[in-house]
Amino acid sequence: MEERRQTLQAITMGCSKNRVDTEHILAQAVSCYDILPEDWEGKADILLINTCGFIGDAKEESVQMILQAVERKKSGDCRRIVVFGCLSQRYRDELPELIPEVDAWFGARDFTPLLRYLGVEASSDFETRRYLTTPSHYAYLKISEGCDRRCAYCAIPHIRGRHVSIPVEELVAEAGMLASRGVKELIVIAQDTTYYGLDLYGKRMLAPLLKKLSEIEGIEWIRIHYSYPDGFPRDVLEVMARNPKICRYMDIPLQHISDKVLDMMHRHVDGAWTRALIKEMRDRVPGVVLRTTMIVGHPGEGKKEFNELLDFVRQAGFERLGAFAYSEEEGTFGAEHYKDSVSAGEKQRRLDELMNLQSEVSLGFNRSRIGTEVKVIADSFSDGVYVCRSEFESPEVDGEILVKYDPEATGGVEPYSLVGEFMTVKITGADEYDLIGEIIGIL
DSSP, rough: OOOOOOOEEEEEEEHHHHHHHHHHHHHHHHTEEEOOOOTOSOOOOEEEEOOOOOHHHHHHHHHHHHHHHHHHTTSEEEEEEEEEEEEHTTTTTTHHEOOOOOOOOOSSSSHHHHHHHHHHOTTTTTTOOOOOSTTTTTEEEEOOOOOOOOTEEEEEEEHHOOOOOOHHHEEEEEEHHHHHHOEEEEEEOSSSSGGGTTTHHHHOOOOHHHHHHSSSOOOOOOEEOOSSSSTTTHHHHHHHHHHEEEEEEEEEEBBBBOHHHHHHTEEEEEEEEHHHHHHHHHHHHHTTTTEEEEEEEEETTHHHHHHHHHHHHHHHOOOOEEEEEOOOOTSSSSHHOHHHHOOOHHHHHHEEEEHHHHHHHHHHHHHHTTEEEEEEEEEEEEEEEEEOOOOTTTTTTTOOOOEEEEETTTTTTTTGGGOOEEEEEEEEEEEEOOOOEEEEEEO
């Protein structure tokens, strides 16, 4: 009688970079385990949790997920709990004592010990094999690991180590494999995508990499996330403006605009330089959609600096903006040299004010799109409605375009067959986050 294969469920916390790590590991583990969906609520032999340790809220979410896993283990819904990733890399000495019910802890830099614990022998093509946990038509492509930046508030370099670029040929091979499996959209990610190539080739190589990826048959959209403003390679804007496969979409976390705060953050740019870069992006890539991230309550941010940030966000008109309150992280320059002088209540008040302003900006942008026709991809279909995105919406972080199934416009094709396909949609309605559209035709 054949022995039953063990089941393994992986849960990924935090960013899309963690998701790629999980997918590489699962691509190896599938040879020995039956892989369960991330939202599985039944029994699992092994529960594998990839944690986040970036800021306070993210750490708390990861700890809560581990504690939920402990309850599942106590109730008999899982036999072993295995934890890895940023949180356990950062607190690998403390966590085993605090949560002894976890069977094994591993870090975020070398996954060989984790695979060995699972009884899996890593193959030589570990870096290019993936077990997709996203919908099959899009995937994240992590082009480097670690970060050489030393922003005062950020613990990532302590957790992930120095910047290491993945060779172009490996990334092209991985992207080609993804395309052969039906992936049509690549989201290029790293701790800092614009730093890519400096360690391997002595120069920034993001633009040449984008050109190579765009030549892969089957890939129709490529979008860029996590671009550091200092040293931003201008040839990326040229590629974006000329290559129709490169989405006119840029995720560039700016964090602040005040010269004082930027200097204390160790961002190596000032407000005037930042404003000039944003103007250049909009001038050289007409219609580009910019996503950014801001931090409120950082040491050095008084009322004057916060009001300057509000004015900048109002004037710059970022189509997408996220923000979080400063969290003092042990091991960072900020924690060791600055006083966290803004109260938690005031940080929350500033965060709310900033995001209320951004809601107005986003609503204005979305309303300006009413009446336009756009190319979209359908991410899912339920209750007669497609959840879609255009080149201006990135999955998981941006709003959506909701489109009702129209048998006449689609030629009466089976509705679910259009998931993962492109179509033309006319925008008919908008709120501050989502859009409403109607199908014009299938592409």
